[in-house]
Every structure is written in structure tokens, then in C-alpha cells.
Amino acid sequence: MTEVVATSVGSSQVTANRSSLLRWLSHGGLMLGLLILFIVVTMAIFASLLAPYDPYLQSLPTRFTPPVWFPGGGWEHPLGTDHLGRDYLSRIMYGAQISLAIGIGTAVVSGIIGTAIGVCAGYFGGKVDSILMFIITARLAMPVVLVALAVVALVGSSLTVVMLTLGFLLWDRFALVIRATTIQLRSSEFVTAAELQGASVLQIIGHEILPNLLNNLVVVATLEMAQAMILEAALSFLGLGVPAPLPSWGLMISEGKDSILFEPWLITIPGVFLFALVLGTNLLGDGLRDVMSPNGRN
Amino acid sequence: MLLNVENLNIDIATPNGSLAAVQDVSFRVSKGETLCIVGESGCGKSITALSLLGLLPKVAKRTARQMTFDGLDMQSMSKAELRALRGDRLSMIFQEPMTALNPLHTVGRQLSDVYRAHRKASRREAKERAIYLLKQVGISNAAQRLNQYPHELSGGLRQRVVIAMALMCEPELIVADEPTTALDVTIQAELLRLLIDLQKSFGMGMILITHDLGLVSRIADRVIVMYAGQVVEAAPAAELFTKPSHPYTRALLGSVPDPSYPRMKPLPSIPGTVPSLVSRMEGCHFFDRCPLACDACRQPIQLATIDKDHEARCIRVGKGEIRRKVVA
Amino acid sequence: MLSYAVRRIAMACLLTLFVSFIAYSLIFAAGDPAAALAGNASTAADADRLRQLYGFDRPIIVQYLHWLSGVLRGDLGTSLYFDQPVATLLLERFTTTARLGFFGLVLALVIAVPLGVVAGRWPNSMVDRLALLLAVVGQAMPSFWFALLLMILFSVKLSILPASGTASWQSFVMPTIVLGYFSMPAIMRLTRSGMISALESDYIRTARAMGLSEARVLFDYALRNAALPIISLSSAQFGFMLAGSVVVESVFAIHGAGSLAWESISRADLPTVQALVLCFSLFYVFFTMVADMLNAMLDPRMRSK
Secondary structure, three states, X not given: OHHHHHHHHHHHHHHHHXXXXXXXXXXXXXXXXXXXXXHHHHHHHOXXXXXXXXXXXXXXXXXXXXXXXXXXXXXXXXXXXXXXXXXXXXXXXXXXXXXXXXXXXXXXXXXXHHHHHHHHHHHHOHHHHHHHHHHHHHHHHOOHHHHHHHHHHHHOOOHHHHHHHXXXXXXXXXXXXXXXXXXXXXXXXXXXXXXXXXXXXXXXXXXXXXXXXXXXXXXXXXXXXXXHHXXXXXXXXXXXXOOOOOOOHHHHHHHHHHHOOOXXXXXXXXXXXXXXXXXXXXXXXXXXXXXXXXXXXX | OOEEEEEEEEEEEEOXXXXXEEEEEEEEEOOOOEXXXXXXXXXXXXXXXXXXXXXXXXXXXXXXXXXXXXXXXXXXXXXXXHHHHEOOOEEEEOOOOOOOOOOOXXXXXXXXXXXXXHOOXXXXXXXXXXXXXXXXXXXXXXXXXXXXXXXXXXXXXXXXXXXXXXXXXXXXXXXXXXXXXXXXXXXXXXXXXXXXXXXXXXOOXXXXXXXOHXXXXXXXXXXXEEEOOEEEEEEEHHHHHHOXXXXXXXXXXXOOOXXXXXXXXXXXXXXXXXXXXXXXXXXXXXXXHOXXXXXHHHOOOOOEEXXXXXXXXXXXXXXXXXXXXXXX | OHHHHHXXXXXXXXXXXXXXXXXXXXXXXXOOHHHHHHOOOOXXXXXXXXXXXXXXXXXXXXXXXXXXXHHHOOOOOEOOOOOOEHHHHHHHHHHHHHHHHHHHHHHHHHHHHHHHHHHHHOOOOHHHXXXXXXXXHHHHOOHHHHHXXXXXXXXXXXXXXXXXXXXXXXXXXXXXXXXXXXXXXXXHHHHHHHHHHHHOOHXXXXXXXXXXXXHHHHHHHHHHHHHHHHHHHHHHHHHHHHHHHHHHHHHHOOOOHHHHHHHHHHOOOHHHHHHHHHHHHHHHHHHHHHHHHHHHHHOHHHHOO
């Protein structure tokens, strides 16, 4: 009898694991997101090996070469060249590095700030919570693009400045989600048990709360990454983000803007990559939330 | 015959396959008659009630050999026809008064909406009707109550409003799903008395879903006892209480005449595995808890007639063993 | 209700004060405004002179209080570039931006709410999938790129809409589409999830059991309950949209507050930038406050508190 029970429990666990793997695989959005990110990350990491040209190499005689699928285009520049004759494909590949660096860097900075605020607000509650909620609301009231533009303009534009500025501005979603989750965890049995055993506040936060926030952190970090990448492109597009001649996709779109009449592909190509990367990251975030939350969607 | 349901089956689609929530349930209600459906939670009685009004969730599928209301075939009705019936000739009272009312509309507005959905009535007429019904359900200063919102009322008052709502159009049949379970014990008795009085004065048929057998003994004309989606016993109320035939009914009644009669085993609670249990069950559903279970109970068991109008789903019924024990 | 309104207004004032201080000090802390103002070709002496002229050498809190007292008197300072009162400048520019934002929000609501209602009523239907696709694409679409795409299509290829300016109603079409699509996804998703949870609720089951028509159930009972959070979100989106007008206005060369912001930042016109940050925050605070009060009025449970 005991044997029967044991096997049945064992087999049901196997099915559980298999079904959760299946849940991952059968989630179309998640898989598409992973695929897109895989392609862009590969492009970014191996840019120096894959890129056919130096992204900064100018060649005025071959400027405005159209991409291969247009008449006049050729395989020597599959995505054409820009107004300075730089190879567009190579610039796109190196540009992936910038978007990803901004995305990851911003997510880390804002993740640290937001988690600290969210955990404090959720764990201590009361006055602390009121004050921190006030700060979160204040942050939401600040016009992000405007403040970021102003700060970058005044400090001087560079990749690090953009990353830090966005990091210091985009922590609100982290804070709100982490706060809500911490409030839930705070009243859970294992936290009460730890308290009764005399664990210190830091121990409880470190050992009981933070590990349980991981799922949510990953989801929010993904969504925040996408947000940061769009904002970096917007800032660079406005000429107050990553400085030229760096191949930021937003900057490329901005440089292509003057050629909108005759070479619109200078705008569409980097835009398609930016759109795909943001789409992939969002799909990954939404997908992870669906797959990791016990109740599924909504 | 007001309502006639024959061989009602309800299947619920779950990720692990289909679950037979209700199997071959049949019952009838005549004008002015009270039918009680008794059973523990999860036995399928609430979902049976919802299926009568066509309010099943999308995952549930209903089939029945016959399902008629006043001679009208409910299965072939269009959505509009069914909607016209609901709230007008056939109405329902729900279990949870705290959430059954729309929090954003006044009591008066919600009552009027029901009346105006079925009758060509002006706002004023609907309002007068609402005041009349609030008085009927024993709410004092009804006119002022009309302008109040649900959250301003106590649970007992809210349930009175829900009852008034169900009776707005004087239905011929009312389905009450544990209408007082969520309330204070003191209010429970009062509200039930009100409901029964109203049933008499309106001449309604009533299906009362409950697990309170004391209540059943006082008001039911007929009783069906459900267990794990099946009817295990159906009988006129008087007969059920004097001659309970199914071991489950006897256990529910707690009236074990023979001290040597073994006690029922506690309900095995295994959350998450219930669906597969039910769908796999071949023989008697009560097998695991039945003190009289034997190998023969593993076969599919049909309802067996004991007397006129008295049936039970147990292999011992025909053989007279249970009867003998009860009589002895 | 009255005490709630008073508390909410006090909260909004406090919030504006705090935000304006943060924004003020952030912009000052970010760099040397005098040096930025003087430009690259200036000497240290030029910068020093400017510093004293504009009082940049005083502590931030003193400068802030000085500025704030001006703001309370309606004096937002003088634009360094345009050489006219910032207040006049803003009034003129914000009219355009607010109009644009309003059109954008209306468009977003007109599309998002019906779509969300249908998607929430019939989850996993064709419409639901389409709506989800539209939302996912919208959330990934950089608005400046979307604006350029529209421009390529409607102005360059088809030549049916003007690429820039605010001369005619046609020039508002593309900016409105861009801003509307920017806030549509969030509103649509919230409407959808709000409808789903409302339709699962007991009071909807009661309404259905009482034979109320599907239209009444859907739009009067369910949507009204789902609408409360939509109001809050729309007001926040309106605030974000105004602040996001920087990008759209610069693409379509619209002379609104957004393009003014961009110009002032490029020209280190700090009084104007500060006033703009204050105004954008103020709008956000104001509209979320209005939304909260609207919610309190529509929800009897909050009204009686």
C-alpha cells in the first residue's frame, strides 16, 4: 500500500515538472520573445566577428547605398549605407550593444532603488509606507523624458550618464510591485515563524522576503528594460542621449530623418530592430509573468 | 407540472479532462410545491440550480433528456427566450448577500431594473412596485431604503433586498441556493420564515438548496439527497425522515437506529485530486466512506425503487437489508 | 466627501511642492548652469559673471524659495532665450499641447474601451486576440519612430497629410494617432481585465439571473464597475502623454510646450525648463486628483467615507 502511494506521488511530480516545461514551451509569446532576444544578444556579443565593416568607417563615394532588396543595392552592404557611407548592418549590430547595455544597466540601477523602497514600504508599513508612497507618487508626477533630457543635457551626454539617469528615474514600477508582494509575504506563515524564532529584521528580509521576490523582480526587470531601451532611443533621437558617432538605433533614426524623402529605409531599418527588441523583451516579461504566476493570466 | 428535469448531466472541462459534476439527476416541481436538494458542499447541488436558469459558467456543459418549464422545452429556448423567463416566471436567490448586489447602484435602481426588464412599466410604476416588495420582505421605511446603496445595509437587509428582487415579477418558481447560510444564526430563522410565508402568499414552487436537514423536515414536500454528483435518494419528505434508505442519508440524519450500525468514516480531503476521483468512479460514489461497502458496490449502481416516489441508489435496497435494519 | 476632497487637495499641493523642489535641485545639481549658459566659447570669468547675475552662487534651497515665491505670485521668471516672461510663453504653448493631448486621449479611449469590453466579454475570441496584438505592438512601438512611419506613408508616399505644423485640422491627424496609440494599450488591457473580473462577480450573476438584457449587464453593470480604475489610469496617461509630447512635437514641428521644452533644454534656458517641469508635474498631480475625486463621486462606498 505504501509503495503504491509512493510511486503515485513520484509520478505526479514528474508530470508536474513536465507540464511546467510544457507551459513554457507552449507559451507562444514567451518563445517568440526568447528567440528575438537570443538573436539580438548574439548580434551584440559577436558584433566584432559578425559585422562586415567597422561601424565608424566612412566612405563618402558609397553613401546612401540602398539595401539589397532595392534596385541599386548589393550584397556588399546588405542593409545599405548611411549619409556618411557607413555600413548600416555593422552599425545595427554594434547598436544592439548600446540598447542592451542601457536596458540591463538601467534595470539593475532602478531595480536596486525600487526594491529597497518597495521592501521598506511593504515590510515596515505605517508611517514609513506613507512617506515612501508619497515619494513614489512624486516620482510618477515627474515628467521622465523632460527631466532625463535636462539632466543629460546639463551633465553631458554619454552612455553611462543616460544609463544612470534612466536608472534613477524608472524605479517606480519596481517599488510598487515589490511593495505589494512584500505586504503579502509579510503576513505569510513562514515570516511569522521566522519572527517567532527571533530572527532579526535584516535576516527576515534577506532570507525570507528577498528570495521570494525573485520571480516578480525578473518580470519587472524585463519590462523595465524594454522601457529604458525605448527611452534611450527617444533621448538619442532628440540629440540628447547617446552622443554621435555611437551607433545608437535612436540616433541612427534621427540621422536618417533628413533623408525621409528619398531614403526612408534609413529610418525604417533601425526602427524595425528597435521595435523588435522592445517587443521581444515585453513578450518575455509578459510571458514570464504568465508562466510563473500560479493562477496563469490576469 | 411546473418544472420537469430528467437525466440532467453537467460536465465541467478541467485541464485534466472532463469532470462529471452532475450525473443523471431527475426531479419535478409542481405549482406551490417545495423541493429540497440536500447534500454536502461540492456534491453538485449549486451547479444544478445554476443550470436550471442557464447560468452555467462556460466550462460547464449541460445535457438532459428532458427539461421543461410549464411545458416549455428549456433546452431548445433561445438566449432571449430564456432571458425573458429568468427573473420573471423563474427566479433565483443566491447564497452571498454581501456580493450579490451591484455596489454602484441604489437598491431602488436595481429592483426597478428587474421589473422594467420584464414589464412595460414607467419609472414611477417600477418604483412603487419596489416599495411594495420591500414592504413584503419586511423592510420598514421602504421608500428611504430605495435610495440607499448595498454597502449601507446589513447582511440580513441585503438578503431581504435580494429576495425582493427575485420576487419583483411574482415568479412561479423560485430557486433558493442556501439563502441564509452566510447570515447570523438569529437572522437565518427569521429570513427562512419570511421566505416560506412569501412562497405561500405568492403560491410559488420552490427549490431550496440546503444542508440543513432540520429545515428540510419542516418545509419540504419532496427531498432529493445528492452525493458526488448523483442522486443517492429521492423521496417525499415524510418518507425520507421515517424510512431513510441510503447509508449516506442515514448518516446525514444521524439517526442510526441500530447501535451496531457502523459509523461513517470522515470525508477524505485531498484537494486537487477530487476531479480525477469523480471521473474515474465506476461503482458507488459513497464507497470510500460507506460503513456497509462490499465488493458488489464496485459495480455501477442504478436508482432502485423502494416505494412509490421513493428511490435510492444502493445495492442493498432491493434485498431488504436496510429496510429490515431500519424497521428493527 | 468634503473632508476627503480637502485632504486630497492638501495632498496634491504637498506633492507639487515636493516634486518641484526635486526637479529644481536635480537640474541644478546636474551641472553648472552658468557654464552651460555661457556656452563652450566662454571663459571662467564669463561664467562667474553670469553666476552672480542669476544668483546661481547661492544655496539651492535659497534659490528654490526665491523661485517659489515668484511662482506663487505668478512670476515664473524670464526666459533667457526669448527674453519674455516664461508665464506668457507657457500659456501660449500649452494651449496647443493640451489640445493635442486631449485629442490623443479621446482617440485612445474611443478605441481602447469598446475593444477592451469586447475582449473582456469574449476572452480568447478573434477580437480579443486582435486587441492583444494591437496592444503588444503599441507597447513596443517607439512613438517617434511611429510618427516618422506615418509621415513616410501619409506625407511622403501618399501626400494626403501635412508633415508638420498646426495650420489646419489635417496637421493634427498624425500627432493624435501617435499620442492615442501611445496610451491605448494600457487602457485597453485594464478595460479587458476589469471587465473580466466584473463579469465573474456575483452581482453580474444576480443581474443575469434576473433576466436583465445583455446590453444592460455589459455596459451599465459591468462596465461601470470596470470604469473606476479606467478613470484613474486615463488621468495618469494624460499626464504622461503631455510629458511625452516632447518627442511627438519635435517630430511634427508643432509649437507646443513639448517642443519648447526641447528647445529650452538645448539652449540651457533654465528658467523655462524649470517652469515646464513644474507645469507638467502640476498637470499630472491635478488630473490624478480630479480622477480620484471623480472616483469618489461615482463609487458610493468611497463617497460615504
